[in-house]
Amino acid sequence: MKQTVLTVLAVCALATAPAFAAQDMHQHGHDAHGATLQLNAGKKWETDAALRKDMGAIRQSMASSLDAIHANKMPPQAYAALARKVEDGVADMVANCKLAPAADAQLHVVVAELLAGAEHMAGKAKSGTPQDGAVKVIGALNNYGKYFDDPDFQPISH
Secondary structure, eight states: OHHHHHHHHHHHHHHHHHHHHTSOTTSSOOOTTSOOOOOBTTBOBOOOHHHHHHHHHHHHHHHHHHHHHHTTOOOHHHHHHHHHHHHHHHHHHHHHOOOOHHHHHHHHHHHHHHHHHHHHHTTOSSSSOHHHHHHHHHHHHHHHHHHBOOTTOOOOOO
16 A cells, blocks of 8 residues: 555656746745645645545544653554554545645645655654654644645644
């Protein structure tokens, strides 16, 4: 499943690379390739029901684990399970989300951060800790709420 998601993301990233290269690099929300999040002419990007459902589910999973993460009492198996929930949410998002190309390109910045965080939480990253991964996922979720129009989405305070 993860390999399929990564393949789809790689193909989409190649298709949207020129759009990313033209973006203003002085804004925050950078992904590993230097792409930045930006608003759509000052407004949040449109979303669809599938995207809102999956982002809400990922947010809920992270929020329900927040106390254990903050207390540094979450065992590796629990981080791995949380990483799978993030990966599953992203897989469903990629399969069912139908955004306009410009909004989709912006979503890829958030998705890249979600997957990078999940990799850390699963213990598959070369550096960093599972807790670092959780922070990265929470940051990606909060960026989603800041840049995408999802009236029911609440940022995670941490």
